[in-house]
Amino acid sequence: MTRGAAAIALALLLLLAPPAAAGEWRGAGSPLALVAEGTVHGTVLTGGGHGYTSENPYAEYAELPAGTVTFARLSVPVWNYNEADTLDVLVNGQALPWEGAPRIVSAWGVASYLFDASGAARPGTNALEARYVNENGGPYGLYLTAVVENQTMPLTRFFVYEGNAALGPATRLDREVVEVDAVVETEGLVNATLATMQIAGTAGERDRLLFNDHLLGEDVGRAKTGPYLDVDTFDVTPYVNATGNRVVFERGDETYIHPFAAALVLTYADGTGVPGTGVTVHEPGRSGGGGVPLPVVGVLLLCVAGAGYLFFDRRRRRP
Ligand SMILES: [Ca+2]
Incomplete structure (x- = not known):
């Protein structure tokens, strides 16, 4: 030849x-999409993770209050995904159904694995554990979102969003906007909390987080929860509108940051007439399996x- x-x-x-x-480039990932919503007497808990540490197994504990766990979801962000990798997650010793692959992969192998933990999580202390095969990679956290229903608790309306958006010059994405596509009751609103999880933020590189154009924080992504991980909650009670609520993750001068999760949780006073709807779960599709950049x-x-x-x-x- x-x-x-x-x-x-x-x-x-x-x-x-x-x-x-072709260099394992996985594209820009996926915007954050609505995966669960509802109105219940109870509470919504979010959190979990201590950053990228390479420990294997990767272990966490989650405390849930008394009640019935009607929705529990584990989002496991992972660095350096390759096709042969595996990730098994156990909650209280019970292996969660394994999808066989991450739901979303972006950039140079930042993967998002999602697990339904509804049947495994329970009130009290939950032991979460990830065991994995991943050369030079591993989890950044075990991020649990759980809805616990309890009739003695206040009426709570919630919106849970998940995704894996690679913000950076390489993807030409400067912001991730999460629109809350719903009319929200503002009368009787006692408290509103925004919970977020982001990967790969760097201290000193000023990203910004906004809710309805109110600045919630600058340099939010700074590895405060552990290496390459930021888990945060913000009080957004004064800023909630009836319509058009939105969360904006701005890259600012971060060279690289991935918003992964956002949850808006609204708590109401008794007798406000807000109808209870239970929990509705949505399943967004997979993405990031391919796509070499132009x-x-x-x-x-x-x-x-x-x-x-x-x-x-x-x-x-x-x-
Ligand atoms: Ca930052």
């Missing part, structure tokens, strides 16, 4: 190979064109 023909073959191979072989495709196409030119040029010069 001539050098030109070899170059063509190599370029074609690169084009036809799965994205994982600049990479462009370079590959130029390689093919260049190799083709060399090949045909060489043929023309043959005696």
Whole structure:
């Protein structure tokens, strides 16, 4: 085979190979989508994780109040995903059903695994554990969102959003906007809390978090919860509107930050007439399995064109 023909073959191979072989770029990820909502007498708890530590198993404890756990979801953000990796999660020793792959993978292998923990989480102390196979990677946290119903507790309306949005110059994404697509009762509202989870924030690189254009914090992503992890809650009670509520994650001068989760939890006084609806669960689709960014495709196409030119040029010069 001539050098030109070899170059063509190599370029074609690169084009036809799965994205994982082309530098493992996984794209911009997915916006945060509504995964659960409802109105219950009870409470919504969010949190869990102590950052990327490489420990295996990765362990956490979650305290849930008395009541019935009607929805529990574990979001496990993981660094350096590759196709052969595995991640098994146990709650109180019970293995959660394993989807076999992350739900969303973005950037250079930031993965989001989602587990339904509704049947396994319970009031009291919950032992969470992740065991995994992942060379040079692992979890940033075990982030639990749990709805605990208890008739003695206040009426609580909630919206839970999950995703994996890679904000950075490489994806040309400067902000992630989460729109709360619902009319919200403001009468009788006692308290409103916004809970967020973000990956890969850097201290000193000023990102911003806003709720309805009110600045909640600057440099929120600064690895305060552990290496590469930020879990936060904000009181947004004064800022809630009846319609058009929205959360804005701004990259600012972060070179790289991933909003992963947001939950808006509204608590009402008794007798406000807000109807109880129970819990509705939505299942957004998978993403991030592929998608080589356009600049990479462009370079590959130029390689093919260049190799083709060399090949045909060489043929023309043959005696
Ligand atoms: Ca920051």
